[in-house]
Amino acid sequence: MSTTPISDFLRHNFRHFNAAAMIDASDAYVRHLENNGKMMITLAGAMSTAELGISLAEMIRQDKVQIISCTGANLEEDLFNLVAHDYYERVPHYRDLTPDDEAALLVRHMNRVTDTCIPEEEAMRRLERALVDEWTAADAAGERYFPHEFLYRILRKGVLEEYFQIDIKDSWMYAAMEKNLPIIVPGWEDSTTGNMYAAHCIQGEIKNIHTVRTGIEYMAYLAEWYIEISKTHSIGFYQIGGGIAGDFPICVVPMLHQDMQMGNVPVWGYFCQISDSTTSYGSYSGAVPNEKITWGKLEPTTPKFIVESDASIVAPLMFALILGQ
Template sequence: MSSGLPFVAEILYNVFMKNETTILGLFQKLFHNFNSRAMKDATLAYKKHLDDGGKMLLAMGGAMSSAQMGITLAAMIKEGKIHAVSCTGANLEESIFRLVAHDSYKDYPDYRYFTKEDDEAILNRGERRVTDTSIPEEEAFRVMEPIILKYWKAAEAKGERYFPHEYFYQILLSDELKGKYEGNPEHCWLLEAAKKNLPIVVPGWEDSTLGNIFAGYCKAGEIKPSVMKTGVEYMMYLYDKYVELSEGGAGLGFFQIGGGISGDFPICVVPSIKYDLKKPVRPWGYFCQISDSTTSYGSYSGATPNEKITWDKLTKETPMFVIESDATIVAPLIFEAILDRYTLTEK
């Protein structure tokens, strides 16, 4: 609607007189209590941690890659706002599945009303449903299987061993997938991580689709299990990376999406260095968890941060935040607030 000013004057008014803000500014304007306040405070503390020279590890559970978290996460990695990742094997592989098979994914917004027969039909179509979307088996799993199998066999022939994520890095940095992209490469967080050789740990990788496929080839005698470095070796690797990343500034922070092994595994590195290696170590410099898990039945995923103090994983001085909400909503908002890519104009 026109303000009644001449055209040029209206443009100048829009540029100079209208109230403009950032996403972080919008947080500060709108979010004052309950989970919205926790999100705002966690974001401000995240920003301060980085401004004070700290670094951040992202622990990512759930099916965030299938939920297209890469749209914001890739930019966070590219811009140096995340410096290490711990994730499930599913999140690792599903980042690359989205890259090569994005157009073949199907969404099911009405999944809550599905019958067992509806889901059986999805199975018979070669789709693997993840809440309201589905991974296409032929376009994703079967495209990647022969490619990664070649890398596993090449490693065996050379007597080499790599971590699960390192095989993905090798593929992404080669020409193997050239011409096979269906997704936007700028939205592939694993591709950005590969470009930076970002430290990654993938505890429990074996329970992923490609982890199952690897186990099958090992059982059939086609590959030796020794070509894959183990979870114990991941912890040994994390010892060194934690010490390196926690040097200087505000240390290394811990930003957790969901619960489970992707968070449980890396947070143990501090007490393990302290008690098992008997070496001095800086505590985690920041902690935030986005989760909808409840604190009950001994659930570690739902445990309050204070409980981690008793395990010497956090200290009473650690900035701690728990956001009990949907990570697919909260995490992209926090990431965009940190990235500061948008200017919002009040009409």
């Protein structure tokens, strides 16, 4: 019996079009790592609510990813799922919901993401209570941390363990915490926990609004990481979706070249994007990889791939290939 049944199935059946692009991109990802490369994965959309952690956590544990960029939503929603999974509700007929059906979900404090409803009290408020303790303690001590660092502190202290409702091996944030993986969270303010933080600042519970580090400081943090790692390793870029999770970190290279005049910093050494966004006027999510050459992010010789499909299907399959499953 084969020891790699998923990979064998994919290589036998996925021979053309987006299916073939997926195989090619996976093989190039493996070659990049085998050639002493490092990889960034970026998470847009609601990939944590899609439970991508089931496969992404193993990628982290096996050192197949060295840094992650994600939206604030993906950062927090992995932990929402960790502490409240049993309270989530699927709505497979979500396309048929009426406005009154949606209002009924609101009354029950069930926040819908496509076919999945996140329970406010069990998920969001549980995490908020733990975060407020960390935020206010740091504020009182005059300390400042990034959003992901506050979540790492909570996980390390174990204050949420009584609420865990999934196996921790399926939480990518838990795996990242164990590795102390660098995480970039551009636009964290546009998230549920970002809204919570703003509310506590407005209410005066947090005196220094800058207790949570964000934005430009994340770019400086990424620039320092990229400069150091690129001295000895080519760094690849694996992008799920589009938007700020991908656009923010990929721009670190042209910033170093054009704004800091550092001509000796290499561009990204691999690029792959999974997206179902179509190319349209001004669309970043739907832009073909070659456009990034004109912005100084990639070179003509950079291995470039785009898989135009649903990331909730494609990413776990690619991770299976990369992991040799």
